[in-house]
Amino acid sequence: MSKRKVAYFYDPCGLTNIAADVGSYTYGLGHPMKPHRIRVTHDLVTAYDMLDQMHVLRPTRATAETMTKFHTDEYVHFLNRVTPETAEELTYHGTRFLVGEDNPAFEGVFEFCSISAGGSIGAAQRIASGAADIAINWAGGLHHAKKREASGFCYINDIVLGILELLRIYPRVLYIDIDCHHGDGVEEAFYTTDRVMTCSFHKFGEYFPGTGTQEDRGRGKGKGYAVNVPLKDGITDESFKSVFEPVISKILEVFKPSAVVLQCGADSLAGDKLGCFNLTMYGHAHCTQFLRKHNIPLILLGGGGYTVKNVARTWTYETACALGIENDIDVNLPWNPYFEWFGPRYRLEVAENNMDDLNIKEGSLDKVRINALEQLRELTP
Ligand code: ZLV
Ligand code: CA
Ligand code: ZN
Numbered sequence: 001m002s003k004r005k006v007a008y009f010y011d012p013c014g015l016t017n018i019a020a021d022v023g024s025y026t027y028g029l030g031h032p033m034k035p036h037r038i039r040v041t042h043d044l045v046t047a048y049d050m051l052d053q054m055h056v057l058r059p060t061r062a063t064a065e066t067m068t069k070f071h072t073d074e075y076v077h078f079l080n081r082v083t084p085e086t087a088e089e090l091t092y093h094g095t096r097f098l099v100g101e102d103n104p105a106f107e108g109v110f111e112f113c114s115i116s117a118g119g120s121i122g123a124a125q126r127i128a129s130g131a132a133d134i135a136i137n138w139a140g141g142l143h144h145a146k147k148r149e150a151s152g153f154c155y156i157n158d159i160v161l162g163i164l165e166l167l168r169i170y171p172r173v174l175y176i177d178i179d180c181h182h183g184d185g186v187e188e189a190f191y192t193t194d195r196v197m198t199c200s201f202h203k204f205g206e207y208f209p210g211t212g213t214q215e216d217r218g219r220g221k222g223k224g225y226a227v228n229v230p231l232k233d234g235i236t237d238e239s240f241k242s243v244f245e246p247v248i249s250k251i252l253e254v255f256k257p258s259a260v261v262l263q264c265g266a267d268s269l270a271g272d273k274l275g276c277f278n279l280t281m282y283g284h285a286h287c288t289q290f291l292r293k294h295n296i297p298l299i300l301l302g303g304g305g306y307t308v309k310n311v312a313r314t315w316t317y318e319t320a321c322a323l324g325i326e327n328d329i330d331v332n333l334p335w336n337p338y339f340e341w342f343g344p345r346y347r348l349e350v351a352e353n354n355m356d357d358l359n360i361k362e363g364s365l366d367k368v369r370i371n372a373l374e375q376l377r378e379l380t381p
Contacts, residue, residue: 004292006054006322007132009119010042011139013058022139025112028104032274032306033153035112038139040312040338044348045319047336053323055132059118059139062161067117070160070189072148079155080110096149103150113156116140120162120301127259127297128169134298134322138315141263141303143183144209152181152208159263159301160189163196166259170297171195174257176248177202178287179265179303180275182212182228186263192222197255201244201268203276204230214371224379227251229372231365232358233276235268237283239359243369244287250376252294260296262287264318265303266311270352273306278357281314281350288321298322309342310350317348 011022023039045051067076078097082090087105091098098105106112119137126132143159144152159175163186166173175190177183177200190196202212218226229243251257267275269284291298300322305311320326333339333346359365 003324004133004322005131007123007126007135008045008051008054008056008319009059009122009135009137009139010056011058011115011119022112022115025106025108027106027153031104034306034308035139037305037308037311038302040308041138041315043336043338044312044316044333047334048316048320048329050319050323050325053325057122057126059115059122059137061111061114062117062121062156063114066121066161067113067156069164070147070157075148079113082109083107098150102152103155109155116142117156117158117161120158120299121165123299124162124165127299128166134292134300136300136319136322138302141179141265141301143177143179143263143265143303144181144185146185146188151185154185157185157189159186159261162299162301163190163261166261167195170258172197172255172257174251174255174260175199175263176260176287176291177263177265177303178268178284179263180267180272180277181207181265181304182209183263184209184211187212187216187226190222191218191226192220194221194225197225197227197251197257199227199229199247199251201229201231201240203233205232207276214368214375217375224375227372227375229368231277231368232362234355234357235277235279235359236352236357237280237286239357239365240277240279240283241286243365243372245290246369247372247376248290250373254376254379257296259299260291261299261301262291263301263303264288264315266305266314267303269305269307269310269314269350271307271310271350274304275306278352278355280352281310281317281348284314284350285318285321285326288318289326292321292324313348313350
């Protein structure tokens with residue numbers, strides 16, 4: 001397999017005036033979203049000596065004005081001035097902009113968003129200029145953020161901003177979302193256009209955010225260009241592949257994207273604190289490998305992922321997949337600042353568990369695959 005030019009975005013100096021990186025922001029004690037996982041991933045990528053095999057770039061922080069390419073002025077202005085102390089007052093007692101405890105006004109929230117969005121926009125620019133074949137931003141992938149509101153741990157939609165940047169150059173962009181949750185913010189942003197196809201694989205049924213049925217297919221010009229693959233608990237590598245491969249192959253055939261954005265949310269891994277799927281690291285990374293093989297300009301983004309060690313393992317392995325060196329990677333972890341923490345096995349692996357695959361047990365997987373393929377067949381010119 002031939003080499004690819006890879007750009008890797010990482011901010012080593014988050015939290016202004018403090019010697020810290022993007023991993024230093026915290027949503028607060030007890031909150032499942034841990035930006036620290038980006039730093040642990042970076043330390044593993046470093047320990048595996050991958051940094052000198054790619055262009056390591058510090059993202060230009062997205063300005064408030066840049067964010068308004070998607071979000072409203074009013075919302076961005078709010079986010080730019082809110083602090084933990086003023087949140088109650090500025091949100092009209094928690095009824096506007098930030099709803100509920102999912103989206104706290106934590107210290108440095110705007111700066112955190114500007115790093116996340118800056119990385120995804122930078123990744124898009126690097127791809128569009130031809131300087132990279134694959135661009136990576138593990139601090140991105142915050143797919144729930146809405147035009148005028150934060151949602152599901154996401155404040156600024158770095159993905160929408162990155163895709164808008166790609167659309168300046170490319171006629172068609174494909175967005176694929178393997179996070180365990182529905183990619184509702186990105187779907188909504190491009191629901192009425194045929195220039196962006198969105199395809200989300202997610203748990204559906206009594207699960208956040210509650211959207212993403214196969215009847216939701218886009219509207220107007222965008223009809224047919226939103227693809228939803230609703231799944232049940234316990235999906236295994238084999239089941240996932242049996243729907244991912246045919247659906248994505250068909251999309252590549254009928255939509256012919258000029259660039260692909262893959263949201264690699266790691267809460268679809270087995271053993272995730274919030275997720276309910278049963279994918280191994282290899283099953284998850286298969287999606288990256290499958291897309292790399294097709295040789296279309298590719299952006300890899302982060303997203304969910306709440307069992308920090310497994311997130312770091314998987315995104316590290318996926319960085320190796322982008323470089324095409326995954327077969328040379330030692331499954332025994334090299335020494336790194338968090339080594340002790342990866343016990344008792346100290347290995348680069350995420351194993352499956354013994355949960356039932358309800359997609360097979362309840363016989364829904366075949367129907368879901370057939371429905372998606374039928375929708376795509378209708379787009380054939
Ligand atoms: O992975 O939350 O269920 C991309 C992503 O896709 C809800 N939120 C909403 C609806 C009512 N609430 C619950 C409010 C709880 C606030 C704090 C938690 C705290 C501790 C443990 C779990 C949660 C939690 N919140 C679990 N699931 C939620 C979801 C939001 C899921 C966002 C997924 C984001 C980054
Ligand atoms: Ca998803
Ligand atoms: Zn998620």
